[in-house]
Amino acid sequence: MFFNSPAVERLVEAFRRLPGVGKRSAERLALHVLGSPEDEALGLSEAIREARTRIRLCSECCNLTEEDPCGVCSDGRRDRSVVCVVERPSGAMAIEKGGSYRGLYHVLHGVLNPLEGIGPSELRLERLMKRLDAGSIHEVIVATNATAEGEATALYLAKLIGARGLSVTRIAHGVPMGGGLEFADDATLSHALQGRTRL
Amino acid sequence: MRLLSLHCRAFRSLSETEFAPGPRLNIIHGGNAQGKTTVLEAILYAATSKSHRTNLDTELPQYGAGAFHVRIQAQRGGHGVSIEAHWLNGTKRFKVNGIPQTRLSDVLGRVNVVFFSPEDIELVKGGAASRRRFLDMEISQIHPGYLHALQQYRLALRQRNELLRADRPDPDLLAVWDVQLAEHGAAIIRLRGDYVAELSRRATEAYARIAQAEPLTLVYQPDVLPAEDLGAVLAKMQASDIKRRATQRGPHRDDLDILIAERPARSHASQGQQKTAALAVKLAELELVNARAGEYPVLMLDEVLAELDAHRAEHLLDAIPLEVQCILTTTEQQRRPGRFESDCAYFRIEGGRLEEEE
Ligand SMILES: Nc1ncnc2c1ncn2[C@@H]1O[C@H](COP(=O)(O)OP(=O)(O)OP(=O)(O)O)[C@@H](O)[C@H]1O
């Protein structure tokens, strides 16, 4: 950057580590923070500190939460016979926003990825198996992403869970609602065709 | 498809060059290092945004220049198309009919070319990997789904091989990658099979026209056949894969046999035969594009006549369909006497300067 300050460089570096932030945006964010009033800038760091220290993993579903167990796990109106397995908290959040799912979640915090050294023991699988062994869950919906690693993880889960005699389902992948077919890529379309349903 | 003009500025040794080829056969002759290949490279670059010689665009501007410019104008089914490539200090910009293009992939396919360069003989002479690369490039251009399958297959293969490198890989974990290898691998095997079937008939015809002797045959050699057996084969191989620490079967082991008089051209054919075979494959590609697009691409032949005897050279030129516009380079001053004389345009290049000859 144009001024020679290790502190500023550290800040830029910190922003760069955020998802979706490149060098240019990191510099812009740093400049913005430095140019804003002091209490506002420090408020940001305080907000990060507070959120980070208060939030932990739910001991049931491993989602991020302030209270343990989390709001979903402690909600008596949820359907406790179904659990939806997602890669990350953002997945649970997306499904929750959809508003139609009434079951529980389980967050893996990753997917199988040998090239990055991520095997079953790096995922929150043990906890999931304990929950399944407790006996009230009858169906597991696997909602990992439609990537090679997400599919591999789904298949692995199907094997583990199927061996326990529970029903395992995979969410369908297909064309976005309200979106024209011409906007879907080839892979999505062929997947959607394979997963077609009878009318 | 007809190329009307090429203009380039500061592209390698071409400081300021205009080239207006005729509708049929165009012969560019000149000594070594005078810029013949560079003229073809400039056309290829404008048409595909890539050079055949390098992946580093920084090698392309003339020594000491910070920019280069290439423009081609072509005619396609009665419509004009122009492509401009402008490279400035490391960024390249393309315009199609004057409109800036945000994605380079959108430039592709506006002006279709088929290019034969002396290195293409690797297809015949080289290892199986160079033939798989050829198949992969050709089929991805025709079949968008192929590229996806290929990428997914390669990724799953790398993941599986990574697991196999560990000391005691968990068979259940290996199996989940097998499912994806089987799915995408089967798609690859089927599409390669379809493509080679289309290509081989045309290559055999083209070879017969040039060589007028021994037959050429292309035979796809999938490592696993039928395609739907791949999953079972992977499962059967698991123990052995664990021992060898690698995935031993699958389309990453495929080959394309190129046979001349029923013997592998790679080990048994002469130089001239190998070159003829590589050329026949290119001419087959030309026919395939025509069958699909309803129009022949522009054919560019760099230094093809070297190593071919007078008969083959003559037959090669005869083998090119009359509707094809062809640009051919040669170090020797050649004239094509006889009935095709009027279809030929002759050019001479010296020190990057190109001139039409009478
Ligand atoms: N970036 C560059 N700037 C200027 N000259 C270059 C650049 N890159 C390569 N050259 C030179 O351009 C000259 C022409 O090369 P080109 O390959 O077109 O020759 P050619 O006529 O095809 O020769 P040959 O018959 O040997 O194949 C070579 O002498 C080469 O050194």
Ligand SMILES: [Mg+2]
């Ligand atoms: Mg050359």
Ligand SMILES: [Zn+2]
């Ligand atoms: Zn919870």
